[in-house]
Amino acid sequence: MTKARLLATAATALIGVATLAGCSTMDSSGETASATAALPEVPEATGYFAQASDLPFHAPDFTQIKDEDYKPAFEQAMAIHDAEIARIRDNPEAPTFDNTIVALETSGKMLGRVAAVFFALTGSNTNDTLDAVDAEMGPKLSQHFDAITLDPVLFARVKAVYDMRDSLGLDTEDRKLLENTYDGMVHAGALLTPAQKEEVKAINSRLTTVTTDFSQKVRAATVDNALVVDSKEELAGLSDGEIEAAAKLAADRGMKGKYAIALQNTTQQPLLASLENRATREKLFTLSHDRAVMGDANDTRLLIAKIAQLRAKKAALFGLPDWASYVMYDRMAKNPKTALGFMEQMVPALAATQRREAAMLNAQIKADGGNYDVKPWDWSRYAEQVRAEKYDLDPDAVKPYFEVTTVLEDGVFYAANKLYGLTFKQRTDLPVYHPDVTVYTVFDADGSELAIFYFDPYQRPSKRGGAWMSNFVDQSHLYGTKPVIYNVLNIPKAPDGEPQLVSFDNVETMFHEFGHALHGMFADQRYASLSGTATARDFVEYPSQVNEMWASDPEVLANYAKHYQTGKPIPMELITKIQKAAKFNQGYEFGEVVEAALLDMKWHALSPEQAAKIKTAADVDAFETRSLKELGLEIDLVPPRYRSSYFNHIFSDPTGYSSGYYSYLWTEMLDRDSRKWFRDNGGLTRANGDHYRKTVLSRGGTMDYFVMFDNFAGRKPDVTPMLEARGLTGGGE
Numbered sequence: 001m002t003k004a005r006l007l008a009t010a011a012t013a014l015i016g017v018a019t020l021a022g023c024s025t026m027d028s029s030g031e032t033a034s035a036t037a038a039l040p041e042v043p044e045a046t047g048y049f050a051q052a053s054d055l056p057f058h059a060p061d062f063t064q065i066k067d068e069d070y071k072p073a074f075e076q077a078m079a080i081h082d083a084e085i086a087r088i089r090d091n092p093e094a095p096t097f098d099n100t101i102v103a104l105e106t107s108g109k110m111l112g113r114v115a116a117v118f119f120a121l122t123g124s125n126t127n128d129t130l131d132a133v134d135a136e137m138g139p140k141l142s143q144h145f146d147a148i149t150l151d152p153v154l155f156a157r158v159k160a161v162y163d164m165r166d167s168l169g170l171d172t173e174d175r176k177l178l179e180n181t182y183d184g185m186v187h188a189g190a191l192l193t194p195a196q197k198e199e200v201k202a203i204n205s206r207l208t209t210v211t212t213d214f215s216q217k218v219r220a221a222t223v224d225n226a227l228v229v230d231s232k233e234e235l236a237g238l239s240d241g242e243i244e245a246a247a248k249l250a251a252d253r254g255m256k257g258k259y260a261i262a263l264q265n266t267t268q269q270p271l272l273a274s275l276e277n278r279a280t281r282e283k284l285f286t287l288s289h290d291r292a293v294m295g296d297a298n299d300t301r302l303l304i305a306k307i308a309q310l311r312a313k314k315a316a317l318f319g320l321p322d323w324a325s326y327v328m329y330d331r332m333a334k335n336p337k338t339a340l341g342f343m344e345q346m347v348p349a350l351a352a353t354q355r356r357e358a359a360m361l362n363a364q365i366k367a368d369g370g371n372y373d374v375k376p377w378d379w380s381r382y383a384e385q386v387r388a389e390k391y392d393l394d395p396d397a398v399k400p401y402f403e404v405t406t407v408l409e410d411g412v413f414y415a416a417n418k419l420y421g422l423t424f425k426q427r428t429d430l431p432v433y434h435p436d437v438t439v440y441t442v443f444d445a446d447g448s449e450l451a452i453f454y455f456d457p458y459q460r461p462s463k464r465g466g467a468w469m470s471n472f473v474d475q476s477h478l479y480g481t482k483p484v485i486y487n488v489l490n491i492p493k494a495p496d497g498e499p500q501l502v503s504f505d506n507v508e509t510m511f512h513e514f515g516h517a518l519h520g521m522f523a524d525q526r527y528a529s530l531s532g533t534a535t536a537r538d539f540v541e542y543p544s545q546v547n548e549m550w551a552s553d554p555e556v557l558a559n560y561a562k563h564y565q566t567g568k569p570i571p572m573e574l575i576t577k578i579q580k581a582a583k584f585n586q587g588y589e590f591g592e593v594v595e596a597a598l599l600d601m602k603w604h605a606l607s608p609e610q611a612a613k614i615k616t617a618a619d620v621d622a623f624e625t626r627s628l629k630e631l632g633l634e635i636d637l638v639p640p641r642y643r644s645s646y647f648n649h650i651f652s653d654p655t656g657y658s659s660g661y662y663s664y665l666w667t668e669m670l671d672r673d674s675r676k677w678f679r680d681n682g683g684l685t686r687a688n689g690d691h692y693r694k695t696v697l698s699r700g701g702t703m704d705y706f707v708m709f710d711n712f713a714g715r716k717p718d719v720t721p722m723l724e725a726r727g728l729t730g731g732g733e
Helices: 003-007 013-018 067-089 097-105 109-124 128-149 152-163 172-190 194-224 240-252 278-289 301-317 323-330 336-344 347-367 376-391 395-401 404-420 504-521 537-552 554-560 572-581 586-603 608-612 617-629 663-680 686-697 705-713 720-725
Strands: 227-229 259-261 423-427 438-443 449-458 468-473 484-491
Touching (some): 067 097, 067 109, 067 128, 109 128, 109 468, 109 484, 128 172, 128 194, 172 323, 194 301, 240 259, 278 376, 301 608, 301 617, 336 586, 336 663, 347 376, 395 572, 404 504, 404 537, 404 554, 449 504, 468 504, 484 504, 504 537, 537 554, 537 663, 554 572, 586 617, 586 663, 663 686, 663 705, 663 720, 686 705
Antiparallel strands (some): 227 259, 438 449
């Protein structure tokens, strides 16, 4: 899920956020105080975004959009949206479901079109102009929606409809839309005093500014902290292609004759496993670990302190002890206690696994002639050596079987065909925002057009780190729209003329993000704000994680894992080794995620008084260190997947995944239990796929998530399959 998905669909996700706030008064007659006011005219829309695109599925026509179009388009769209809201608020007719709730849902269409494209580009192909617009428009958008959500007369109409909900004969989706609108408005401030609502507005505006600033600084720090070395010898262990790519990156940055390695978004860096030179490994790790904490223009620590203070203060306005309690109101887990209890039960076994694996790595270092104990920059290298010896698995022997386009078309798409009957056809007639992007029409099992899918796989400086899915167009029966979806990844691009080979981790990421895409493609909702991936944060990662299981399914592997030179399929013994090796190194791979999730909760369990004491960069460092040490894990050896200073998930937009990074663990529990269901019921079959589509993938955010899971699996979720998959039960490896 992305900022684009959260903010970009106006009457859908945008107004879905926007209408989730307000306060009200009704006069003694039961009619709104402004019932007799003249309804304003809605300004006429102009420019590219005035109407839906005339391309297939209303896909964006990037040839018609210039960077300078966005600011005036946002301003015009907000003015139009204001007028639409005023007509709803000041309607002299008594509030009804249609003239209030549905009217809110369908307002702001132009604003949604602008935001959908703009936030897609600021994430995947930004530039200085777009960044400046983002910084300027962020606070204005916050103020725009606060004016809507904190309007007492508008809320009076919503509340009037909500109060008579039991007599309206609403179906399940209508009722869910009404409840979401009302509950969200209360959550956003409907019951606060006027003075408190003004405070909320000020906090929201400030949060938009500082979180946008955080995101931009992290991207700049990630680009600026690339490792630069003078000689090939310092890169010993890398392949010729990787060294050539490093030379090209250095040359592109004006450092001809040197070699550069760009940072990935996570603390650990993929090439640490291959680099033989320990000093080079330490430099690369340190640049990653210390980005955005170097006291320069890209240092984010003061922003973190401000974000923590603002969030804690906002939660207190609602009478809640901390930000985590505030934001988790609509999550599947419901409250911080449930999420923390879920994670803490894993810590003892995880800590033991970390210590056991560290001892194994220290033994490997000594066997390799080293006279030192393992450090974080050593862990990946020696873990791969142990994995290779223990499981006879050489990552370099695996990569030639995974060429990116073959993985997508013969792997990801093949699994979707077997499970759901989908077929795909590449098309070149639709404009793209970058030459690396490819586009496909997706056809349903009956041959009808289901969706448009954009695939953007490669890393570049204009793209933020990580991988994500979002929509250019949301599915909606009300609008008659079908989904236009994109997947964005950050796979290092091979030099020109070289095959684009990827690691098995990247293969799993491709399946993961396409799981999100399937969730969006199979949306079957009347209202776009309930459509597809518009679900709780601790549910939305579940379908994507389930889809990862097909990356290592023997039938799927046999279809796509073919040597790029010989075309021979990957040997079954290599597949077996991959599967057996998957449980190894969980002390690190699982530990870094648990640590990040618990660190997220620590930041967002602060009271206003506690947050106010964190003022300086040193205070931020001290809080992070203290919080991590309290976890009882081996943090000196296994740092969190993201340090606070570059933890984009939780600090890069006003809400984001704050108090929600645990979702990756929570949904893994659902995922692993679901994988067991698939295995128990015959695996890769149309019957299983159609059942999962019917009970989960097509339901959007229309129902209780525990009920949804029970409809699929016939039981409550069980954590045991997850612990078994992670090797955290029994004696371990």
